[in-house]
Amino acid sequence: MAEQIVKTEYSEVMQKSYIDYSMSVITARALPDARDGLKPVQRRVLYAMDQLGLNYDKPHRKSARIVGDTMGKYHPHGDSSIYETLVVLSQDFKKGMALVDGHGNFGSIEGDGAAAMRYTEAKLKKFTQDVYLADLDKNVVDFVPNFDETEKEPAVLPVRVPNLLVNGADGIAVGMTTNIPTHNLGEVVDAVCAYMDNEEITTKELMQYCIGPDFPTGGIVINKSELEQIYETGNGKIKLRGKVEFEPAAKRSERDKLVITEIPYTMIGANIGKFISDVVDLIETKKITDVVDISNASSKEGIRIVLELKKNADVEYLKNVLYKKTKLEDTFGVNMLAIVDGRPETLGLKQIIKHHIDFQYEIATRKYTTLLNKELDNKEIKEGLIKACDIIDLIIEILRGSKNLKMAKDCLVNGNTEDIQFKSEASKKQAAGLNFTERQAQAILEMRLYKLIGLEILALQKEYEECLEKIAKYERILGSKKEMAKVIKADLLKIKKEYALPRKTQIEDAKAVVLEEKKVQEQEVMFIMDRFGYAKTIDMSAYERNKEAVHNENRYVFSCMNTDKICIFTDNGSLHQIKVLDIPFTRFRDKGTPIDNLGNYDSSGENILYLTPFEQLKGKKMLFMTKLGMAKLVDTSEFEVSKRTVAATKLQEDDLLVGIYVTDAVKEVFSRFSLDGEVKEEEMIVSSQHVIVQTADGYFLRFPLSDVPEKKKGAVGVRAIKLTGKDTVEDVYLLTQGDELTIEYRGKNVDFARLKMAHRDTKGTKIRV
Known part of the structure; x- marks a missing residue:
């Protein structure tokens, strides 16, 4: 066959392919069905387990076998996703009602992973069998071909409770996500029954029965007043808190304790470890000072995170800090998205219940139709057998006189007596009047002789009466929606009675945490940092006792208030700010902490040019000089920012700062007369200081600081010196008028006082060596 090239627009092919992929992920992978509340992989795992016969009263089976059957028959998308689904279905700390009975290591609430599938075993829970998989043999749902059309699988499971609410759901599709909280089984059943009694019921009225989410980890929902809007729209944020209890010391040798017994649902997994780490950070940074130790004493019995307290600790303040500064108070983003009639749809509480009831x-219609048809068939057979028992002698005569089974059956159904030997003409005439149905005739031919015993005939008549009662019952249910509703409600109430658990999550309207930071007692401290970058603050008295050693052993030494911030200006033009309170306050001989660990400063990529407390900069102007000769003055008010790191100046490509100075420059206003006699005011920089710029090629330029204009921190600046070739600025000095300063330059003394005064943006004087 000759090849045929199809020309098409590339963008159209990509668009169609991506839409097909997106819809596949949305409808067949990531989002649950509104009817059974299950994603395809969950449905297939449960069905595969049912087909394997892993009933609650049977032994556990290796998880690898379950995963293999699921992947080979129904879900060809990789074993890891299937096993992860099996694990989650067994975790009672993630699901409102766990559906799988796991045996072995199936992970923990603290984020520990499950053992490999070859080590663990599983089977169905009784709840799953009774509520999720019952009646599959009664044609209650459609069965569809699997991926290779070698098996059949249910399009949806006949789940008898709103699983979308009971077990919640989470999933990330393409361009959309779903996140539905878990709810209490008993409350959900009550809400469903209330809806069936009154389909005009409002969301607010439904919430009298289902008052809100019920998370398996307990905790407290603190925005009760917002829940109605969330359940009305299917979107919103639920605010959660863990439960904290105060345990006073039982003995004098013990300490008072603050114990976390329940956690927010969002904290399960690695977030428990992060919470403990966050508390440790709060202790180390002295945000909380009343906690002496924290330990995780959680076990199979439940969560127990213990904070040991100092005597007379402020418990309420500690609780507020934990709620404000850690994940002990968190939000659960609700987005109740599910597949309805093959399309994703955001559902409110009432809509979810409506789809479930529909x-x-x-299910009930299909179930009772199947049962009715079965009983009608049964009735037909029972009627035939009863009639046969009344004329059993004739039946036996027909059987003995027939040459084969076909001849006997034809006589029973059509009254055909040809070639059949009868004892008398009366029998033959009676046989000719027989008109049993095909099914009745087959049942008569298969009937055993012991059925002719008197008691067996009575039992047959009793079964027939029971059959008639069942037919009447099924016809009554199918003929009246009200009767069907009664049956569904009775079924739900039975499930509630057998499986419902007490509510775990409290729901209330709690006050928002207002954390009033404890005022720090202001005091003067001495900041010191050695040449290796280890910083600390020490008491002033310790400094006075060790003054000589402090200055000999450290690169930076200055006093500051403990409420101040340390400003670090680096050669790449950055300003890093560190609160003095974040710097460890220690003894003089303690090592301190690397300055890199206290802020965003990275010693491997930038060098410190200037380090000072912010209070000493207030009201001043700073001179910035770069390697490419750009200079400017910046008012220090520009650096009053809340961010820990900002750009102190803008640099050109391949440029670096070489010098930063705090100057005596001020801005003064001068008045002058214009030619037309008007008075005009002008702002000018006034300073008694001079700038000396030194280049790599030996040029020195001295000019008044007042030549340098004031710019914003985001400006590049102006040219301070004309550079030739590849010459660059090597150093910069700031000299107050009248001061004398001599430096050694390549073995020759350079007296700055003797350098002639010039102007900015000139070449300067070459020093010959």
């Missing part, structure tokens, strides 16, 4: 009516 599904239940459909």
Whole structure:
């Protein structure tokens, strides 16, 4: 066959392919069905377990076998996703009602992973069998071909409770996500029954039965007043808190304790470890000072995170800090998105229950139709057998006189007596009047002789009466929506009675945490940092006792208030700010902490040019000089920012700062007369200081600081010196008028006082060596 090239627009092919992929992920992978509340992989795992016969009263089976059957028959998307689904279905700290009974290591609430599938075993829970998989043999749901059309699988499971609410759901599709909280089984059943009694019921009225989410980890929902809006729209944020209890010391040798017994649902997994780490950070940074130790004493019995307290600790303040500064108070983003009739749709509480009830009516209709048809068939057979018992002698005569089974059956159904030997003409005439149905005739031919015993005939008549009662019952249910509703409600109430658990999550309207930071007692401290970058603050008295050693052993030494900030200006034009309170306050001989660990400063990529407390900069102007000769003055008010790191100046490509100075420059206003006699005011920089710029090629330029204009920190600046070739600025000095300063330059003394005064943006004087 000759090849045929199809020309098409590339963008159209990509668009169609991506839309097809997106819809596949949305409808067949990531989002649950509104009817059974299950994602395809969950449904397939449960069905595969049911087909393997892993009933609650049977032994556990290796998880690898379950995963293999699921992947080979129904879900060809990789074993890891299937096993992860199996694990989650067994975790009672993630699901409102766990559906799988796991045996072995199936992970923990603290984020520990499950053992490999070859080590663990699983089977179905009784709840799952009774509520999720019952009646699959009664044609209650459609079965569809699997991926290779070698097996059949249910399009949806006949779940009898709103699983979308009971177990919640989470999933990330393409361009959309779902996140539905878990709810209490008993409350959900009550809400469903209330809806069935009154389909015009409002969301607010439904919430009298289902008052809000019920998370398996307990905790407290603190925005009760917002829940109605969330359940009305299917979107919103639920605010959660862990439960904290105060345990006073039982003995004098013990300490008072603050114990976390329940955590927010969002904290399960690695976030428990992060919470403990955050508390440790709060202790180390002295945000909380009343906690002496923290330990995790959680076990199978439940969560127990213990904070040991100092005597007379402020418990309420500690609780507020934990709620404000850690994940002990968190938000659960609700987005109740599910697949409805093949399309994703955001559902409110009432809509979820409505779709569930519609599904239940459909299941019940199909179930009782199947049962009715079965009983009608049974009735037909029973009627035939009873009639046969009344004329059993004739039946036996027909059987003995027939040459084969076909001849006997034809006589029973059509009254055909040809070639059949009868004892008398009366029998033959009676046989000719027989008109059993095909099914009745087959049942008569298969009937055993012991059925002719008197008691067996009575039992047959009793079964027939029971069959008639069942037919009447099924016809009554199918003929009246009200009767069907009664059956569905009775079923739900039975499930509630057997499986419902007490509510775990409290729901209330709590006050928002207002954390009033404890005022720090202001005091003067001495900041010191050695040449290796280890910084600390020490008491002033310790400094006075060790003054000589402090200055000999450290690169930076200055006093500051403990409420101040340390400003670090680096050669790449950055300003890093560190609160003095974040710097460890220690004894003089203690090592301190690397300055890199206290802020965003990175010693491997930038060098410190200037380090000072911010209070000493207030009201001043700073001179910035770069390697490419750009200079400017910046008012220090520009650096009053809340960010820990900002750009102190803008640099050109391949440029670096070589010098930063705090100057005596001020801005003064001068008045002058213009030619037309008007008085005009002008701002000018006034300073008694001079700038000396030194280049790598030996040029020195001295000019008044007042020549340098004031700019914003985001400006590049102006040219301070004309550079030739590849010459660069090597150093810069700031000299107050009248001061004398001599430096050694390549073995020759350079007296700055003897350098002639010039102007900015000139070449300067070459020093010959």
